[in-house]
Amino acid sequence: MELFLQTLIDGLLIGGLIIVVGIGFSLCFGVMHIVDFAVGEWVMLGAFTGFLLVSYFGQDPMIYLPVLFIIFFVLGWAIYPLIYRAISGKRHNPVLMGLVFTFGLSILAKGGALSIWGYHIQSITTWLSGKSLALGPITIPALRFSGFLFGILITLLLMFFLYKTKLGITIRATAQDREMASLLGTDVRKVGALVYSLYAGVTGMSGILIGALFSIHAAMGVKYCTLAFFVVVLAGMGYIPGVIIAGLILGLLQSFVGVYVGGRYNLVALFMVMYGVLLITPKGILRRGI
Amino acid sequence: MKKGFKLILSVLILVFLIPQFGLAQEKRDFFKVGVVTSLSGELAFGGTVTKRGYDLWADTVNALGGIEIEGKKYKVTLVYADDQSTPATAAVAAERLITQENVDFILGPYASGTTLALAPIAEKYKIPHITGSAESPLIWKRKFKYTFGTIPAVSLIAQASIQTLAKDVTPKPKTVAILGIDDAFSKFAAEAFKMSAEKEGFKVLKYDIVPEGSDYTPQVSAIKALKPDIFAMGSHEKAAIEMIKIAKELKFNPQAFVQHYGMTTPDFRKGLGKDAEFVLGTSVWTPNMKHQATLLFKNPKEYANAFKAKFGDEPEYTNAGSTAAGIAFQEALRMIKAKPPLTQENKDALISALEKLNIMTFYGQVKFAVEGDFYHCNAGLQPVAIQYQGGKLVEVGPGKLQVVAPKFPTPSWDKR
Numbered sequence: 001m002e003l004f005l006q007t008l009i010d011g012l013l014i015g016g017l018i019i020v021v022g023i024g025f026s027l028c029f030g031v032m033h034i035v036d037f038a039v040g041e042w043v044m045l046g047a048f049t050g051f052l053l054v055s056y057f058g059q060d061p062m063i064y065l066p067v068l069f070i071i072f073f074v075l076g077w078a079i080y081p082l083i084y085r086a087i088s089g090k091r092h093n094p095v096l097m098g099l100v101f102t103f104g105l106s107i108l109a110k111g112g113a114l115s116i117w118g119y120h121i122q123s124i125t126t127w128l129s130g131k132s133l134a135l136g137p138i139t140i141p142a143l144r145f146s147g148f149l150f151g152i153l154i155t156l157l158l159m160f161f162l163y164k165t166k167l168g169i170t171i172r173a174t175a176q177d178r179e180m181a182s183l184l185g186t187d188v189r190k191v192g193a194l195v196y197s198l199y200a201g202v203t204g205m206s207g208i209l210i211g212a213l214f215s216i217h218a219a220m221g222v223k224y225c226t227l228a229f230f231v232v233v234l235a236g237m238g239y240i241p242g243v244i245i246a247g248l249i250l251g252l253l254q255s256f257v258g259v260y261v262g263g264r265y266n267l268v269a270l271f272m273v274m275y276g277v278l279l280i281t282p283k284g285i286l287r288r289g290i
Numbered sequence: 291m292k293k294g295f296k297l298i299l300s301v302l303i304l305v306f307l308i309p310q311f312g313l314a315q316e317k318r319d320f321f322k323v324g325v326v327t328s329l330s331g332e333l334a335f336g337g338t339v340t341k342r343g344y345d346l347w348a349d350t351v352n353a354l355g356g357i358e359i360e361g362k363k364y365k366v367t368l369v370y371a372d373d374q375s376t377p378a379t380a381a382v383a384a385e386r387l388i389t390q391e392n393v394d395f396i397l398g399p400y401a402s403g404t405t406l407a408l409a410p411i412a413e414k415y416k417i418p419h420i421t422g423s424a425e426s427p428l429i430w431k432r433k434f435k436y437t438f439g440t441i442p443a444v445s446l447i448a449q450a451s452i453q454t455l456a457k458d459v460t461p462k463p464k465t466v467a468i469l470g471i472d473d474a475f476s477k478f479a480a481e482a483f484k485m486s487a488e489k490e491g492f493k494v495l496k497y498d499i500v501p502e503g504s505d506y507t508p509q510v511s512a513i514k515a516l517k518p519d520i521f522a523m524g525s526h527e528k529a530a531i532e533m534i535k536i537a538k539e540l541k542f543n544p545q546a547f548v549q550h551y552g553m554t555t556p557d558f559r560k561g562l563g564k565d566a567e568f569v570l571g572t573s574v575w576t577p578n579m580k581h582q583a584t585l586l587f588k589n590p591k592e593y594a595n596a597f598k599a600k601f602g603d604e605p606e607y608t609n610a611g612s613t614a615a616g617i618a619f620q621e622a623l624r625m626i627k628a629k630p631p632l633t634q635e636n637k638d639a640l641i642s643a644l645e646k647l648n649i650m651t652f653y654g655q656v657k658f659a660v661e662g663d664f665y666h667c668n669a670g671l672q673p674v675a676i677q678y679q680g681g682k683l684v685e686v687g688p689g690k691l692q693v694v695a696p697k698f699p700t701p702s703w704d705k706r
Contacts, residue, residue, distance in 0.1 A: 144539065
C-alpha cells in the first residue's frame with residue numbers, strides 16, 4: 001500500500017512537470033497552429049540562462065522565475081516576425097513551413113548552446129533541492145511539489161487570461177477563424193506575437209525548475225519535445241484545460257508502469273497510449289481538440 | 291550522332307579517370323588519424339572526454355617531433371568527425387574519413403553503441419580502429435578483426451566495488467537492488483553488478499533496466515520500498531547525477547551507493563557537491579597508480595600533470611584509455627616500421643603488430659586478447675574500487691588494492 005501511494009504521488013508530480021512543458025506548447029499550437037519543434041530548446045535555454053543568472057548574481061534560482069519569463073517573452077517577441085514570415089504569404093503548407101522553421105531553430109539553439117556553454121553537465125541547487133515533506137511513509141520531494149503547483153498555477157492563469165479577459169477572447173477568436181478576426185479589425189500578427197511570446201516565456205521559465213531537478217546540458221531539450229507532443233495529442237490539440245488531465249495521465253502512466261510492469265516498458269506504454277488516442281479519439285481524450 | 295559519340299566518350303573518360311585520381315596514393319610525411327567521437331548530442335560530454343585523451347596524445351607526440359620510424363620523425367594530424375551521439379552517423383562519419391580523408395587509422399568513439407556501428411565500417415574498409423573508451427562486451431563478442439579497445443569490458447571490471455563491499459566492510463551488507471540504463475554500455479554494467487553480487491552472496495532484490503532520458507523517480511521509489519543495503523546504478527554521467535539527486539529527494543538511505551562510470555567524472559563531483567560523498571565506483575586507472583613506462587608519459591602522475599596543465603581538470607580513466615589508444619598505434623607503427631601514408635599492406639601489418647603488442651604505459655599494460663569472448667580487448671587491467679571521500683576519489687579496495695578504508699555505511703541524508 002505504501003508503494004502504491006508513493007507511486008501515485010510520484011506520478012502526479014511527474015505529471016506536474018509534464019504540464020509545465022506542455023502548456024505553452026499547447027497554447028502555441030492551439031492559437032497559431034505552429035508545431036514548435038524547438039519547445040525542448042526553450043526549456044534548455046531557460047535552464048542555461050537560469051544557471052548563468054545564479055552563477056553571476058547568486059541568490060536562489062527560484063527568485064529568477066519572473067526574470068526568465070521576461071527574458072524569454074522578449075526573445076519570443078523578437079523571433080516571432082521570422083516565424084510569421086515562414087508561415088504566412090503564399091506558402092502551400094504553412095503548418096509544415098512552421099514545423100521546418102522551428103526544427104531549424106531547435107538545431108541552431110542546440111548547436112549555439114554547445115558552442116557557448118560547452119559540453120559540461122551543469123547543475124543548479126535551490127533551497128528546496130533535496131528537501132521533502134513526509135506524510136507517514138510517503139515522501140513528497142519539495143522541489144517537485146513546487147513544480148507541480150507551478151504547472152497548475154500557470155495553467156489556471158492562462159485559462160483565466162484566455163476565457164475572462166478581452167485580449168484572451170480576441171486570441172481565442174483568432175484561433176477559431178483567423179480571417180474573420182482579421183476582417184473584424186484584429187491585428188492577427190500582433191496576437192500571434194503575443195501568444196508566441198507567452199509560450200516562450202512560460203516554457204523558458206520552466207527550464208530553471210527542470211534544470212534544478214535534473215541536469216543542464218545542450219541536448220536536454222529532446223525529451224521535453226517528445227513529452228510536449230504526447231501531452232498535446234492526449235489533451236486534444238490546442239485544448240488548454242486538457243493539458244492538466246493529459247499531463248497527470250502521462251505522469252501516472254510512467255510511474256505505475258515503471259514500478260509495477262518494469263521501467264523498460266515506459267516508452268512502449270506511452271507510445272501505445274498516444275497511438276490509441278490518435279486512432280480512437282483523435283481530438284484528445286476529452287474530444288475537445290482541433 | 292557525332293555529338294552523342296563525343297558525349298559518351300567524355301562520360302567514359304570521366305568514369306575511368308576520376309577514380310584513378312581519387313585512388314592515386316597521396317604523398318605526405320605525417321600520419322593522418324581519423325577520430326570519430328560525439329562532439330554534439332546527448333553524449334557530447336563523453337565525446338569530449340575521449341577527445342581530450344586523443345588530443346593530449348597527438349600534442350605530446352608532436353611536441354617530441356612525431357613518431358620515430360627508422361630514424362625519421364613523422365608528426366600526427368587528427369581529423370575529427372562528429373558522430374552526433376548516434377550510431378548511424380558514426381558509421382557515415384567513419385566512411386567519410388576513410389574514403390574522402392584517406393586516414394591511416396581510426397581512434398574510436400566514446401560510447402559502445404556508436405562503436406558497434408563503426409566497427410563494421412572499419413571491417414569493410416580493412417582499416418585499424420582502436421576505441422579508447424567503449425566498454426560493452428558486445429563489441430568483443432563480435433570478433434571484429436580491425437577493432438581493438440584499451441579499456442577492459444565493463445563485465446570484467448564493474449565487480450570491484452561489489453567485491454569491496456563483500457570483503458572490506460563490516461558488517462557485510464546482505465542485499466542489493468540494481469537499476470541500469472538501456473544502452474549498450476550501461477545495461478552490461480548493471481548486469482555485471484548483478485553477476486558479481488550473486489557471486490559474492492548478496493541477495494538481488496530488484497534488477498530493472500530503464501530507457502535513457504526517463505524520469506527515474508518511480509524506479510528509485512520502488513527500490514527504496516525494498517530497503518536494499520546496496521543501490522547499484524549502471525549508467526553514463528547524466529543519469530548518474532540524476533539518480534543520486536532523486537535518491538536524496540526521496541530520502542532513500544541505503545548503506546552504499548554503487549556506480550561504475552559517471553561518478554569518475556569531474557561534472558559528477560561539481561554537479562552534486564557534497565552529495566557525491568560516499569558514492570562508490572570502479573576505475574582501471576587513477577593518477578595514484580604506480581605504473582612505470584618508457585613511452586611518452588613515464589607514470590600516471592606525469593600524465594595527470596600534463597593533463598591538468600592542458601585542460602585544467604583532473605584526468606579520469608577514459609581520458610587515460612584514449613591516450614593509451616594513441617600510444618598503442620604509435621608503438622605498433624614503430625614495430626612494423628611503416629611510414630605515412632599507410633598502404634593496405636601496412637594496415638594489415640599494423641593489425642598483426644597490435645595483436646602482438648605487449649607494452650607498459652602510464653595507463654598500465656596494453657596487451658590485446660587474441661582469442662575468446664574479449665577478442666581484441668585490453669582485458670588484463672586490474673579494476674580498483676574508488677569512493678568520494680572529502681571531495682576526492684580514493685582507492686578503497688578490493689583487498690590489497692585498498693589505499694584508504696572505505697567509509698561505510700553511508701550516513702543518512704539528514705546526518706551528512
